[in-house]
Amino acid sequence: MQIAARIEGALERAVAQAQGPGAPPLLASALQYAVFPAGHRIRPQLCLAVAQACGDPDPIASDAAAVAIELMHCASLVHDDLPCFDNADLRRGKASVHVEFGEPLAVLTGDALIVHAFATLGALARQNPSRMATLIGIIAESVGAPHGIVAGQAWECEVAVPLSDYQRAKTGALFVAATTAGAAAAGHDAAQWRTLGEKLGEAYQVADDLRDVLCDAEELGKPIGQDAMRLRPNAAAELGVGGAKVHLEGLVRAAVASIPECPGAVELRALIQAQTTLFFPKQLARVAA
Template identity: 65%
Template sequence: MHMERVEMALEAALSEAGGAKCPPLLASALRYAVFPGGHRIRPQIVLAVATACGDPNPHHTDAAAVAIELMHCASLVHDDLPAFDDAPIRRGKPTIHVEYNEPLAILTGDALIVLAYEALGRAFSDDPRQLARMISIVSRSVGAPGGIIAGQAWESESTISLVDYQRAKTGALFAGATLAGAAAAGRDPEAWRALGDYIGEAYQVADDLRDLLCDAEELGKPAHQDERRARPNAAAQLGIGGAKARLTELADAAAASIPDCPGAEQLRVVIRAQTRQLFPSQLEQYAA
């Protein structure tokens, strides 16, 4: 149900941006970058948190989910550029700069960022205070000092802290998703930060494991990138068994961190199911 709702909201946003007045190649690249998507974990978290809190304004919730996912898609477009990962495939198909060209890929990422804010502006125009709060949540999740842009920037430093790097590169947008879902439902967003932090770290540990254990065909993107680019990797530092144990701890901590709300128990079921899906199938042979 949440997945269908996410796709419909994204479709509405992209239809508006890629209309008749948009340069055709840019319109095509925007759609290519967003559809088909991955698991849409981040926007589904926005919806799940808002639903657990009663979801009094679905229009606000949908816009928050769209903004979070568009920021994520923009980060993937930019991450794949030759200046960064120089990745030829993403989600099992050629990356934007390969399918189109590098200048258009840069513009596509930029346009997705702007579109994220435009979606918020349209949805929250009747509530300036809520709009300001939502813009702050999304901006802190994306920019400096601790958002996903800062996470990418850590790769240009001579030394990288695994904790700081992964908290910014991956965790920040997950925290943004839980905060945005709570805020859209009129709840105190800070109470939901821990849930986002735990899910974000779990996702990163799982991604590090997949980078070590899976091939490019399974991943839908180049494998062994962390080793190739000398980037921190939790599975390499903890060992596969240690990373598996950490993943289990994080899944339990995420479920336990959910604040009191009408749908807390149902949300715990959802969070446990989603975090369990992160476990690569290859982990079964490794002891925790």
């Protein structure tokens, strides 16, 4: 089965469980709205790609890890768009959850997605409790304090915001979760896959910083210029567009080079090299290094 179809099927089953009999109808609708239709699904695709490179002997575990990571990501987008944070009206080309369903229900939708991510992993308890415990630890670290996406959001409340710490937590944490959880779900040493997640996470954030400067809202499907307006760190602003482009290219090379030896290492290196080209805004073709 193609990875994309596998992810969508697993997500549909997971969300359907959260929408079970007795669920408040508006919450059930908001959960569906927050997760579908698909975004790029970069993080769960990365998780399954690593699991497959490691042989993917336990697809139930790797599916659960990929679903948990994407539910966490969707939750972070719902909360990030709230009026108390970015106050963004647009996400993935449609009205953000709080615009469509109201602010209170958006808060609850994000909360429900976070809890359901752990519930998805908890379902592994009967068949492989040790693997479940490892995956829960990986996901929890990527979400909470001191270095998860919650910490990344919290950096926006500080007066001084270090670019590297902010990006490592806000964006990189879930990329690290994707690579390490994919390896752990396949029974491999998760620690060896951390660098790949760190480099890809930073690369994606630098690319996002460039898109915030170079693209328009219609192209991105979300508001632009948020970093400048809210005085947040931005690689393109700090390094210049040309400097950020060079940095992005170096991060992609480092990511590919960091892939450990495994049964599917050659194929994964080719896949990462190909997929990361999608990070680059098309406008960069006109920018000199």
